[in-house]
Amino acid sequence: MTRTKNYHHFCPIARSLEVIGEKWSLLVVRDLLRGPARFSDLMRYLGGITPKWLTARLRELEAAGIITRDSQPGRREVWYKLTEKGKGLGPVIEGLLVWGVDNALRPPLPGEAVFPEQTVYATATYHNSKGTQLPQPVEWQIDLDDGKSHAVSFDGKRWRPRRLSDGPPDVAVTADRDSWMRFVTTPRAERELHGLAIQGHPERVEEFLRTFGVLQASMAAVS
């Protein structure tokens, strides 16, 4: 008979918050929306969570039918992934993302971890929600100095946080991790290209820069 956590309302909004309204729950969903992850992956993405509370949240989300726990016999790893019910929380995460970008963003504080995969996912989600359209499909690739590649694509209607074709990208950005992070975490109006090398057809590069707010209506020479 836990008095906390339950609102005792009929309201479906209150019911939803009873399930995913506690601390960390929606951030677990946020990270699993990008794909299945292991316990230690989630520990890394979630920054300061303690294993005790990650365990508790994972058990609760599993009991609520939002995630499933896949452990292959013989392997010690446990992979957590969203169920369809869990993927149904996508619009909630999207709403929080858009509101946060528009109303609560600030440069990362010292010691705050930022993950490249989160930035490309956020870029795609934000532009989908805002209805950002480009005249034709594009693929932008970001190669970081940790050896990892990321990508954002626009297929003519929707944005996606990955490559859609096998061909060369329309724009290729090469950067060290810190420079890319500084670029995407700087408010649009103040973004600069220090540390970024951008390659591609000038029109496509200009499109990239305009989408990221670097260009308003003027143009720049970048090769």
Add this chain to the structure above:
Amino acid sequence: MTRTKNYHHFCPIARSLEVIGEKWSLLVVRDLLRGPARFSDLMRYLGGITPKWLTARLRELEAAGIITRDSQPGRREVWYKLTEKGKGLGPVIEGLLVWGVDNALRPPLPGEAVFPEQTVYATATYHNSKGTQLPQPVEWQIDLDDGKSHAVSFDGKRWRPRRLSDGPPDVAVTADRDSWMRFVTTPRAERELHGLAIQGHPERVEEFLRTFGVLQASMAAVS
């Protein structure tokens, strides 16, 4: 230096949750989305909240720029209303509403307060989110035995939790409060009309019933 409540992530989703992720905060926003309300109105809508915590949440939301506190000199009442920033949380509430309706609804438990204004607001919001369309605009009016009238309208594109015209409604429902509540809180497939009197052109009534899930593909004679 509160370690709780802050995630210390750069992520905009985590930032949003730091602002509106605590208990009751989003439910205050939910109730203010229907219009300005007084402290005691919110106490009523929010069921079991204690005045101490309602005060705390209102102060936090005010400090975050989500609500404003309007007290007219000479009047004792204080009216709370959403700012534009607060209204920007609409999509988050909408996402929680839709997910709750689809995944977490159950009949109201004994002692759970349900408010008619919430049911019409939820109906309009749910159908907007789902893209429910009817062949032409309609206005449905619900007259309850507490003397209050509620309405849901479809203007040809969007649903709204109120009347849009001055003319007679296309469908008029008369019911005692409990019957209406039982009707809307019953899962769609099991809804029955006990206690509801429905008036209107047979085609419009059938449309109403189909939208509320009472009819699948068959028809019923209701006058």
Add this chain to the structure above:
DNA sequence: CTGAATCCGACACGATACTG
């Protein structure tokens, strides 16, 4: 009657250490 403040107990959560 509205819009609060105060005290106290329950429990949700954080920090650290440890285990199969």
Add this chain to the structure above:
DNA sequence: CAGTATCGTGTCGGATTCAG
């Protein structure tokens, strides 16, 4: 890698009280 265990702190619920 994937958790448990222990202990301290913060958040919240419940009841009561108070001023305009």
